[in-house]
Amino acid sequence: MSGGEFLWLVVGGGVGAGARYFLDGLIMRGRRDAFPLGILVVNVAGSFALGLLTGLSPVVGAVWLAIGGVGVLGGFTTFSTVSVETVLLRQRGRAQWAWGNLLGTLGACVVAAAVGLMIGGVFAR
Template sequence: MSRPLLLLVVALAGGAGAGLRYALDRLVPSRGGFPLGVLVVNVSGSFALGLLTGLGAVVAPEVAAVVGVGLLGGYTTFSTVSVESVLLAERRRWRDAAANLVGTLLLAAAAAAAGVALGGLLANAFR
């Protein structure tokens, strides 16, 4: 695939990922104003990117770019976590703000690690 075409496909996949993020965020109800949908998006996206990374050489570089950079890059969002945490803090909901920041970091990192481990196991099974 040519570089200009790959760029276009990555950009389209990013738009699709952003649409998926919006849809899932609307489907998952907030709990008392806590942005649960964004948490679900970032944890599931981290797992998926970890899985893709763990698959490594089994996945073509173009596919990794489209899915990893495009789709999952558009799907996950650190900026929304930041804004939601600031908004919670402005409402003096310190515990929720801290839980959003720290919880997202810890859960997303654990999900990514689990995805990498599973991807590695699956990659070895395909070899």
């Protein structure tokens, strides 16, 4: 990866993080102490997009896969926020929501990534 391509990866990470902050804020506006639906939506959408991009990797190439996957989508999705939100839900006495957040995020993201890979693989042929 060249220096210019690496710079695009770094910029992509910033764009992804900004998009996560914006989308989460938009979904969670006025929903204080509620189930963290915004981060769930972000992670499921990001998992689908990474699966799609990975499925398309023969067409887009390794450099753009890294820029889009590691940079943009790496900045967009967040496991650390899921972890913190799960612990906070448990601390607030919402154990069922905590388990739902943890297992629901995992299951939904894996399914979304699989669907994205499948669709990307079809278009890459």
